[in-house]
Amino acid sequence: MIKELLEYQNKERDKLALIDKLEGGKGKREMDEANAVISSSKKALLSLENDAKVLLGNFQSVTKNLNEIFEKIASYNKTMGNNETEDDATNNIAYVSGLLSKVSAYESQLNDISAKINAKTQMFEDAKSQVVKAQKVVATATAQYENDKTKLVPEIELLTKELTELSKKVDSKILEKFKNVRKSRKKGDIAVSVNGNRCGGCHFELPLSQMHNITTNGYIVCEECERIIYK
DSSP: OHHHHHHHHHHHHHHHHHHHHHHTSHHHHHHHHHHHHHHHHHHHHHHHHHHHHHHHHHHHHHHHHHHHHHHHHHHHHHHOOTTOOHHHHHHHHHHHHHHHHHHHHHHHHHHHHHHHHHHHHHHHHHHHHHHHHHHHHHHHHHHHHHHHHHHHHHHHHHHHHHHHHHHTTSOHHHHHHHHHHHHHOOSSOSEEEOBTTBOTTTOOBOOHHHHHHHHHHSEEEOTTTOOEEEO
């Protein structure tokens, strides 16, 4: 019973090693990293585009306000007479000074918005550049990954077929337990030998009753890590 399971486990170990080699290889790794850069850069581009729209709207609004002030100043200059009293002159100067103060404030706002737009534009160009570079990496890495698949997938498929045949020789109950544990424990052996009176996987100390069951049944299931323990 255990002999067949260990044979199955060894074959599965070979298959998992090949899958790790494929999925953890340079081509796949660089492809995933570059795709992540593309994804984040595209999100950044969308965010920057929205920011630019808001800034442009602010720029247009402030420009409109500034133009309205200029129109008021121009209109006021036309209506100002030469025979104004001293009080009129004082009021006129105060009025025009107030308008010019608003002009200065609006111009300051425009300069600030313009600087922000320029900064966003540079960030936008940088993000586009990152996308272009990452796309080139993806093309190269994808070619490498496809080459790795060409070499490794046939071996993986062969091992899968061999595992299917081996599964017919393994006790169905113990194999089901093996596969259930594998779902949560992606790496390492599921079937481990007893180490003294401890689990060979997690080193949990086994009760005497379980030590007896190993001898009687050929294996037990660890209460701590759920591995299959054999002697």
